[in-house]
Amino acid sequence: MNALARLGRTGLAFFERLGRGHVFLAQMLYGLPSMLLRPRLVVQQIYSVGVLSLLIIAVSGLFVGMVLGLQGYNTLSDFGAAESLGVMVALTLVRELGPVVAALLYGGRAGSALTAEIGLMKATEQLSGMEMMAVDPVRRVIVPRFLAGMIVMPLLAAIFSAIGVYGGYFVGVGLLGVDEGAFWSQMQANVDLHEDILNGVIKSVVFGVVVTWIAVFEGYDCVPTSEGVSRATTRTVVHSALAVLGLDFVLTALMFGDV
């Protein structure tokens, strides 16, 4: 009976939290238009979530692209289809790895920082202090970060994919001797602007919204102690990674599958 009660309590707590998260999302969306009047706040946040994540995204993109070039070449050349390397690298990056890996890295780099920052602001009563100064902390602190995440994520994913394609090009054409013309022409013939690239961008926007939402909510909702903040930071990384991978499946099924 005790175990059953505990299960019930955990379930209730889970749904309560889920509900709070959605109310919070609604609050943020409601506050979005106010950012038109305060673009400076958003610019500042684009710096801290975007510009500071650029290096890790660029370097990871390069290496992932290079690995794809290497592995793809080994597999494709068995079928005599090494010319399709460009297609394989580009489609893998644009459809999947670009949005997904960029979102995972963004969650680890920027998401955790957002949670920690907001959590610390809560723990040191800065949010409460703002409220007492008649400044809505959701609009002043949360919404700019949320919006910045929405803007930054597709850009990071695009940078990741573009650099990755060149990484694959470097390994495939530069090192392994795939024909340069075939590499690009096959890629261009088979990668569709609408079907592949636009869908990839849509994915990354969705990931940006979800990861940033999780990050700011965990920070805002955390237990305002140093332990609470560190737990919330861990939760951000874990939950955002799970959310990205799970959502990726759903979005892929909707976009590319015949489901």
Place this chain on the structure above:
Amino acid sequence: MKQSTTLEILVGLFVAIGLAALFVLAMKVSNITALNDENGYEITANFENVGGLKVRSPVSVSGVRIGRVSDIHYDIERFEAVVTLKIGRDYRLPTDTSASIFTSGLLGEQYISLEPGGSEENLQDGDRLKLTQSALVMEQIIGRVLFNKASEGVEK
């Protein structure tokens, strides 16, 4: 607030890099230049069997891609598949053009190959191709070969 200009420049730079990456993906990686969805006209063709043809499969003449399949549906009155082809505006085709479904390579995807006829008039938007050749389905070919072998055996 002292370094706000530097910050703005960095953010501007970041957004520019991001947009440049999107631009590279659009121009260099994808086929934006090949075909624009908006420009073109549609013709239809009926096939007994479309095999593995899909929406967005390429349509080509003499191996040059000139359009794509925009719709496939089943005509319940004629018991045939109706395939709608979107052809680029710049490509003119005579009215007696024939369409066949081929496979590119042994395991490749299927595409529609058009064979222009000798008519003076050109196809207009909404016209229907009269001469079509269905996709080859592997099982049918194998079945036919087996049947021929079997009947040869009976004759002997």
Place this chain on the structure above:
Amino acid sequence: MSQDGEQQSLVEIRGLRFVRGTRAIFDGLDIDIARGKVTAIMGPSGTGKTTLLKLIGGQLRPTAGTVTVDGQNVHRLRRGGLYSLRKRMGMLFQSGALLTDLSVYDNVAFPLREHTDLPEVMVRDLVLMKLQAVGLRGARDLMPSELSGGMARRIALARAIALDPMMIMYDEPFTGLDPISKAAIVELIDTLNEALGLTSIVVSHDVQETAAISDYIYVLAEGKVVGQGTPDELRASPSEWVRQFMQGLPDGPVPYHYPATDYAEDLLAGNG
């Protein structure tokens, strides 16, 4: 109920009840805060003094009862009304609650920039005036992390008075400060109250400092007011509660021991 007439009370708390979880933190609290005076709310740690300030500021909702500030029922106000009321309240948090990513100058300028469209020149003048009032004009370029606890609290005070509020709530203003900083804060609260005609609410458990500046004191325990009066009246109070608190006796109505079973029994139980 209060030492002055009804009209002169800026804050009126009636029948306030606040429950957190299953524990009633306040149960039928009645408090009046007189205009232009320094009113102290005292009590041992854990009696929810900070919670009371949050209830007055409208950050928490009471389970029952009303809080009226300047004739407006705080918890009946809509968001807009509550925010415009809060602009006229300042609050000094125990930690200072300075925004860590802004410099001292920007922290003090924060409420001015958020709520007014004043040109930057005027903001500068106002900020320097407020910083001068707390004696830290020279620290304007420091970041909050470079400040000592006492300095942070004085900066926070400068920020709290930036919009010239009608009242300031001080949450444990003396806690954790060295004697010099403590004296500086005591001095500041007193002079600000005089010079700006503020109404001050001081929540504290530092008897000496609080009694020195307050005009009227409420002593809270177990969710109720157990004593009230001027500092002198309280010192002469016959109440056991008040005496224990004012004189700092370790045992009394607030027991030294956390509630437990009988000591001897507890020891013997281990042998069984």
